[in-house]
Each structure stands twice: as C-alpha cells, then as structure tokens.
Amino acid sequence: MILDIDPKAKGLIFDLDGTISDTMPIHYIAWRNAAAKHGIDFTVELFGQLAGIPLYPTVEKLNELFGTSIDPQQMGDEKEMEYENNMHQAVPIRPVVEIIKKYHGKIPMAVGTGGLKRLAKKSLELIGIDKYIDIIVAYEDVKNYKPHPETFLRCAELMGVEPQFCQVFEDGVLGIEAAKKAGMMVVDVKDFYDVTIGH
Secondary structure, eight states, X not given: OOOOOOXXXXXXXXOOBTTTBOOHHHHHHHHHHHHHTTTOOOOHHHHHHHTTSOHHHHHHHHHHHHTOOOOHHHHHHHHHHHHHHXXXXXXXXXXXXXXXXXXXXXXXXXXXXXXOHHHHHHHHHHTTOTTTOOEEEXXXXXXSOTTXXXXXXXXXXXXXXXXXXXXXXXXXXXXXXXXXHTTOEEEEGGGGSOOOTTO
C-alpha cells in the first residue's frame, strides 16, 4: 500500500507529531516522567486517549481524570523541557516525508499541530523538512484545538484552498475527527507505518 494524495486535493495539511516526525515515543516518556512526580501512572492507553490535546489542557484533563490539582503550567513546562532535550532522537516518518518532497512547489502545504509553534519549527528543522513547509498553525494560533476543526480551517485559509479540496494527513483520533468536521479528505497515516509507542 503506497501513500499518495487524492486526485481532488488542491492543498495538503499535515499533523506533525506522529505524522511527519516519529516524536510520539519521546512525548510519551516525557509525559510519563512528569506525571510520575505527581503520583500519576501515565499509561500507553492514557497517552492514546489524550494524543492531540495541547500541553496545558492535557494537564487539566489529568486533573479531571485523577481528581488532582496539579499546576498545568508547572507540569506542562517540566514535560516540555524533557521532550525538548530528547527531541533530536526523533526520526522522520518516511511515507509522509516522501509525499511532502514529491508535491513541494506543486501544491500548497501546511502543518496543523496542537504543539507550541517554537517546538513545531524546531521539530521540522531537526528532520530537514522546515524548507518544504512555510505555513504552521500551532497551539498559539487557535482558540479551539482538535477535535475542533479550527486548526485545519485556518491552514486552508492561509493556503487559499477551500476546505473540501484539502487533504489532511493525521495519526490521532482527535485530529481525524477535526479533519472530518472541517469537511476535508483525511488519511490515517498509521496504516502506512508501524506504531511502536511504549514497546
């Protein structure tokens, strides 16, 4: 099975973590370590459930689930510092990177991520993809994060492509839901590579 774009696509939107760059195992370990300091067992299942939710809202969600009152800023920043120290270990997700290189300069492309813009840029630089994609819509650019469609609709707007002609490449349940709500075509990239979180 070869990953390719839909013939109707006039603009491509990519999630970043777990879609362009295999950062999920690094995010997972950073979350697990940050949560452990607060007595929370951050399981692989929990990680899957929360994937796609931005940094500080993830801590708020943990507080809801575990009845804790952890400071989202403090724990979020601890987690992000550990992630940033290890993000150089991430490898590109080849089938997706090949699509980006193949259609670069032929069709508009954007990244729509729940991550912080600074780290999204750094992540793209580390795997050498920064020169292929100019448009990044990150956590700071939207009021409503995935599964709300705002991230992807903003990407479409910046690319100048109507939503129904945008194709989204995603690995997260919430992101796939957001793309569908935006009325876009969507591909679950997990079908094209092996997921190895927590193994």
